[in-house]
Amino acid sequence: MSSCVPLPLSPFQRLGRLITGVEPGLPPIDVSVGEPRHPVPSFVGPVLSAALADFVRYPPIKGTPAFRAAVAGWAERRFGLPAGTIDRDDGVLPLNGSREGLFHATLTAVRLAGATKGSRPAILLPNPFYAVYAAAAEAAGAEPVLVAASRKDGFLPRFERLPADLLARTVAAFHASPANPQGAVADLERLQGLVSLARQYGFLLFSDECYSEIWRGRAPDGVLSAALSGGGFQGVVAFNSLSKRSNLAGARCGFAIGDPAFLKAWAGLRNVTAPQVPMPIQAVAVAALADEAHVLENRRLYDLKYAVAQEILGDRFPDLVPPGGFFLWLDVGRWGGGEDVTARLWKEKGVKVVPGGYLSATDADGINPGGDFIRIAMVESLETSREALSRLSEVLS
Numbered sequence: 001m002s003s004c005v006p007l008p009l010s011p012f013q014r015l016g017r018l019i020t021g022v023e024p025g026l027p028p029i030d031v032s033v034g035e036p037r038h039p040v041p042s043f044v045g046p047v048l049s050a051a052l053a054d055f056v057r058y059p060p061i062k063g064t065p066a067f068r069a070a071v072a073g074w075a076e077r078r079f080g081l082p083a084g085t086i087d088r089d090d091g092v093l094p095l096n097g098s099r100e101g102l103f104h105a106t107l108t109a110v111r112l113a114g115a116t117k118g119s120r121p122a123i124l125l126p127n128p129f130y131a132v133y134a135a136a137a138e139a140a141g142a143e144p145v146l147v148a149a150s151r152k153d154g155f156l157p158r159f160e161r162l163p164a165d166l167l168a169r170t171v172a173a174f175h176a177s178p179a180n181p182q183g184a185v186a187d188l189e190r191l192q193g194l195v196s197l198a199r200q201y202g203f204l205l206f207s208d209e210c211y212s213e214i215w216r217g218r219a220p221d222g223v224l225s226a227a228l229s230g231g232g233f234q235g236v237v238a239f240n241s242l243s244k245r246s247n248l249a250g251a252r253c254g255f256a257i258g259d260p261a262f263l264k265a266w267a268g269l270r271n272v273t274a275p276q277v278p279m280p281i282q283a284v285a286v287a288a289l290a291d292e293a294h295v296l297e298n299r300r301l302y303d304l305k306y307a308v309a310q311e312i313l314g315d316r317f318p319d320l321v322p323p324g325g326f327f328l329w330l331d332v333g334r335w336g337g338g339e340d341v342t343a344r345l346w347k348e349k350g351v352k353v354v355p356g357g358y359l360s361a362t363d364a365d366g367i368n369p370g371g372d373f374i375r376i377a378m379v380e381s382l383e384t385s386r387e388a389l390s391r392l393s394e395v396l397s
């Protein structure tokens with residue numbers, strides 16, 4: 001190979017470049033990564049050890065029947081779907097964390113669309129966005145189309161405003177609710193509108209719902225209810241995982257639920273390409289999805305931390321506490337913008353956050369909707385979160 005195109009840097013690699021070589025002003029606190037640090041639920045150890053012998057086996061790509069039934073049963077209970085609505089054979093797929101699923105689903109979607117979407121198939125994504133959406137579109141040879149999810153639109157992308165010719169060549173749209181980083185939540189009507197739009201233009205709707213269980217006020221609706229009220233799951237896939245709901249990011253266990261025809265075709269491709277979920281981890285998922293007590297406790301812990309955030313920063317940020325997810329998404333434009341505040345916060349106070357502009361991109365109008373923001377993950381203990389926010393408050397005084 002004589003030359004190569006550099007791969008895009010992840011937000012965390014860019015953050016590393018921003019602060020490498022700069023000594024933290026105080027003992028470091030890292031609130032940059034969305035990795036839950038609440039305890040692993042107590043039943044995980046015993047379930048894992050009881051299933052240990054299954055580590056000798058290659059797991060089936062479609063998962064065990066018990067795994068599929070547990071996922072389907074949980075989703076039906078959680079989203080108020082009639083029992084048995086989700087196809088236990090083809091309506092659920094295990095994923096090695098939802099991230100690889102979002103990636104491989106895109107490759108499959110573009111491959112299945114073939115020439116039907118013309119020579120420049122498009123993939124829609126919100127801006128800011130979870131990095132894998134854009135990477136997947138690029139890898140699939142599709143055009144990633146960034147759609148601003150700004151405050152004036154409730155931090156949700158308005159795909160319905162795109163020109164008809166673009167929607168007609170769209171293969172799939174990524175939509176996240178609760179959204180990372182803003183924590184915005186789409187209501188049922190909005191989700192129904194998205195499902196109708198996807199059906200009108202014949203594209204797949206990939207609904208990233210991995211923060212669905214971290215909320216304040218009211219449990220977020222899911223795309224499956226929206227799809228069912230419109231007749232069925234065709235063209236719709238919900239992605240979720242144990243990472244945020246059950247503090248099991250390291251177990252790498254996610255799942256896709258929805259359109260059986262798409263999931264069946266995708267399972268065929270996954271059979272020769274994708275990582276499987278180890279059987280003992282599937283057993284953990286069966287137990288985790290049957291238990292809501294640890295999920296309630298998680299929400300209680302997040303609520304305490306948001307109350308502290310409100311106490312420390314509420315006077316400067318009127319809409320500080322988002323309805324979903326576990327981030328603070330703070331507009332620090334009047335203090336110099338996201339990159340500047342991130343660099344100062346590290347240098348003066350040893351607190352590591354992510355500049356919002358690293359989670360978003362400059363769009364066709366030359367605007368980076370995340371540029372003025374920083375993202376703070378509320379994943380640490382109450383005491384550590386309080387300390388991090390107090391240090392931030394001093395920098396923003």
Ligand SMILES: Cc1ncc(COP(=O)(O)O)c(C=O)c1O
Nearest residue numbers: 034097098099130180241243254
């Ligand atoms: C919006 C969003 N989607 C998907 C994921 C992937 O999570 P996992 O692969 O652990 O299921 C993350 C992880 O941070 C995320 O923030």
